[in-house]
Amino acid sequence: MNKTGCLFLLGFCLLATSMFAAAADKGRxxxxxxxxxxxxxxxxxxxxxxxxxxxxxxxxxxxxxxxxxxxxxxxxxxxxxxxxxxxxxxxxxxxxxxxxxxxxxxxxxxxxxxxxxxxxxxxxxSMNVKPAPVVNQALAARGRGLFFKICQRCHGEAGRGSEKIARLAGQKFEYVTSSLKRYRDGTGERLDPFMAANTKVLTDADIIALATYISTME
Ligand code: HEC
Ligand code: HEC
The missing domain is CATH 1.10.760.10 (Cytochrome c-like domain)
Known part of the structure; x- marks a missing residue:
């Protein structure tokens, strides 16, 4: 092989390598x-x-x-x-x-x-979530009221969401609490216009009631 051919091949190999590296790294x-x-x-x-x-x-x-x-x-x-x-x-x-x-x-x-x-x-x-047991019935009942008033129209009556809307049923109490506060307060970890609009009216006590109910939904 002449010198030009060799350089051509080398160039090709380098190109291929960099293309592969890009694919493995972020070429997604x-x-x-x-x-x-x-x-x-x-x-x-x-x-x-x-x-x-x-x-x-x-x-x-x-x-x-x-x-x-x-x-x-x-x-x-x-x-x-x-x-x-x-x-x-x-x-x-x-x-x-x-x-x-x-x-x-x-x-x-x-x-x-x-x-x-x-x-x-x-x-x-494909796995099954294990909801939390109901401990505070009065609080869960208060959360249920709020859920049916504000949340069920998107997350569904059973809290199972759909396609791109999150399932809430059986989600962890603390995680739901902090997620709702983040949406409401616009802290920046998670921003979503629908969730910002629908949490705006919630007090901390409402959030605790909602998270209590949600964590126990099957
Ligand atoms: C207009 C539709 C709509 C309404 C009403 C709504 N949500 Fe949502 N909710 C969404 C969407 C869309 C997302 C996903 C947002 C994202 O990607 O961060 C979401 C995400 C969430 C999450 C995060 C779930 C996870 O697994 O991290 C929680 C918790 C939640 N919603 C609770 C509620 C509660 C409680 C209410 C009622 C007070 C409510 N939502 C009302 C549309 C809605
Ligand atoms: C060191 C602990 C840790 C490990 C390991 C971890 N995660 Fe997470 N993950 C978290 C935390 C904490 C959150 C919640 C972040 C927040 O506050 O929004 C999360 C959130 C998520 C969410 C969003 C869930 C929702 O309801 O919105 C997905 C999806 C996820 N993780 C997938 C994964 C996958 C897949 C792996 C393994 C490849 C993984 N995680 C490993 C800690 C972890």
Missing amino acids: LSEAALDERLNAVRQDAKATEAAIKTAQKVTFFCANCHGEGGNSNLPEVPNLAGQNSSYLLEQIHKFGDGRRRNEFMQGLIKALSDEEKVSVSVYYA
């Missing part, structure tokens, strides 16, 4: 393409099974905080079990591009491949 599918991929996996039993297998390896690590099978034992860490898969993937997108802020989750999401992001969303959606 667009949000829309990943959402489509999630839908395709969900509609195909074999692909779902494969996704769950992939997720079982990745979620070994997530379980440190989100618990075995997605039922968290840490008050400030959300349950992922039973959560809607499109909502989970959307939150992964939001951590990924900084629309949702949590230093640890933001860093972690950057290390997940496209396939892993889709797989964990499918996996956690």
